[in-house]
Amino acid sequence: GQQVMQIPQYQHVQEGEDFTTYCNSSTTLSNIQWYKQRPGGHPVFLIQLVKSGEVKKQKRLTFQFGEAKKNSSLHITATQTTDVGTYFCAGNLGGAQKLVFGQGTRLTINP
């Protein structure tokens, strides 16, 4: 079936190090969204990317959408302990009216 693949599954970093998670789809995405889920919490929307090659920044977070609209990345600069959680990408597959979530990347941070 249609899938959105996300890597890595886990990432452990020292506080202050950078972090990147990658998302890939075998089919073109209408748009891609990123969510963060804290341990014991629920997914919280971070951002939506719609345009080919789009780059958006939120403070230390940088989001990119690939030119072919099949891949995306989230980069966090200088991680802080508040960044701990699982980051999910979620794609609207071409024409489909539903979100398909990637498997998520769980980020843990050593203070």
Add this chain to the structure above:
Amino acid sequence: DTEVTQTPKHLVMGMTNKKSLKCEQHMGHRAMYWYKQKAKKPPELMFVYSYEKLSINESVPSRFSPECPNSSLLNLHLHALQPEDSALYLCASSRVWAGAYNEQFFGPGTRLTVL
């Protein structure tokens, strides 16, 4: 008000019980969703309601029965569940715009345990 509320927070039920999960939002969103999330897994879409009509059913077993009484409320009726149905059940809402759904606002979830 950008909050989606869900009740109850926790639910323990036997396999012969009937129970209901409730979800409410007051953001004027006309799309509402039920997701199931197992531990360390992503949310898995179950149902989508658009303008109070069921628009997507992801081949969910009939022991799960959704209901959308009005534009603010979403229920999930549970009957004769199995232990493997134990999970976090998340409700979400969003705008419906140009045939594509925008960002989703998730509720805190109901943690369901089936004995």
